[in-house]
Amino acid sequence: MTDQIVGHYAQRKSLRQLLASERLPHSMLFVGNAGIGKKLVALELAQMLFCEDNNRAEIGGCGECSKCKLFESGSIADLYQIDCLDKEAANVAQIRQLLQTVNLKAFHGGARVTVLDNAEHLSVQSSNILLKTLEEPRGDSYFILIVENPAKLPDTILSRCQRWFFSPLSNDQIRDVIDRKNLLPEGVSIQDVITLLDGSLQGVSSIVDKLDRFSNFKDRVNKILAGDKLNALEFAKELSSDRESLRESLHLMRMIVRERVLNETDPKNRRSAASLQAHLLELDALIFERNINAQYLLQSRLLNDL
Template sequence: MYTFEEIIGHKGVIENLQQTIKHNKVSHSYILDGISGIGKKTIALTFAKTLQCLNKGIAPCNECSSCRAFDSGNHPDVFFISTEKKSLGVDEIRDNIQKDIETKPYKYSYKIYIVDKADKMTIQAQNALLKTIEEPPSYGIIMLVSTNYKQFLPTIISRCSLIKLNPLKPGEIKDYFKTGPIDHNMIDLYIAFSGGSIGVIKKMMESEHFLEIRENVIRWVNEINSGDLIKLFEIQKEMENYKEEIDFVLDLMYAWYRDILLIKQIGNNPYILNKDKINLLLNTGMDLSYNKLGRSLDAIEDAKKQLRQNANFQLALEIMLLHIKENAHERNRSSF
């Protein structure tokens, strides 16, 4: 059941949408933009449900024939358009929107089209949609859900009401998972890598891959400290298996050293991300100086910077690992 009360965060956005309904200033076209998993589709669907509600309020009544049809997934005048392909083509836009919108609503006030991953539309598809957006019928409403609205043509953007959804706040995410099946010792770690997205956290919870990478990172840190140069090159080779996810791997490594530094400075504290590994963090921290921890954090940041600049992948990781391994107080800086 789609209701505004169930939506996590985005109170300002919801209030603005409700005010447009109240004052009869609903636009014919919208872009709802933001990172994946923060509620864009839920807001679009709830807005659509409210607009079609026969009670004509600023929230769906959940009882009228329109609300019941919507909740059943069989509303005759609300259409959800999505694709699993790499792009959304012109034929899909022409068949599902451009031609269909010429027919008046079957029963309710509007014909509403919600296009998921709309920023995947080809230029040809956007041009086809533009013709409809420029001269929409009075009953037509199009909602484009995207993660990067800058992929749209400027003419599309200028004719749509742009709604930017910000990442959720940590407190909002914690409230959402308060009663859910989640390891609450892990929630801060999930939040740190979620970008403020509940959807991303759900994927991490369901993914053994996330836990696998973290366990490898923890092992690598211990092996860097205790191993020799041969071990460093072995670690570098293992890290190459995660080339497509290297930013995430390095972020996890950074978080681990950060937690050790925090523990050394103020002991066990609520700002620790890897709460479920607190004993291991305490033991690891005993062997690492502040100087070495600082060098390690800097080395990881340097590696990320070099990789963003398309530096040699293998060399960037080797230099990072060597700098982390260094025991000297002075840090030799290398460049490509």
């Protein structure tokens, strides 16, 4: 488990120290972008809670005791994992049944650990049921809620969890993973791959499929910044016609423009790119929350910087 994790050493070391000093909170909230390793850290912590080597100073379980072997084989009965994007697995009945089980004595003795991934997608009813257990957890029960956007969780849940923040992976960390696992296809720019991954390893296995789209978007954005008004109008029309992919398309454009802002040496061009970046940041809320016409907004914002 430990050798699968990239980065987050400070958080992992602190969790190890809290566990060793018996001050580990029973309810924790792991916050950060998707694909950066929050769940892996949660599972590493779970293994440390199960590990029978209580005097161990190193991060991770010993890997030798009976519980570590059960954990690594996927057979430990006191670990519960739910992806809250799965509405059937995270419905009211399932959450209620989970909490009833957690309140029983641990099957193997010792700790019970519950990992709720994408916890911000719990329904209000499920959150209310969970809240009762978070308010008065058993001494041997631990809950780790993994989220991208904690603002979507009820304040009552947030107030009962200690928050742990996880940063996006650095370019060097992503580059190291790509090199170590030989993930870079021949003829592909590693810088384009790093930009596209945007601090996350989510989707790295399917990166080749996304590179053509990324390359096309990069070309279109560069033409817009060069003053091509016709291209701006056509691109806005194309993007707005595919509503299902629009949010992802806007995110991709923001990554490309951000890279341009960081790498542009000409002050005038950098200002143009920064202005476009600011306009792209506001489009999500205007299109998806206020429901303003997407094509009109895109055309006005893209042309505004020419």
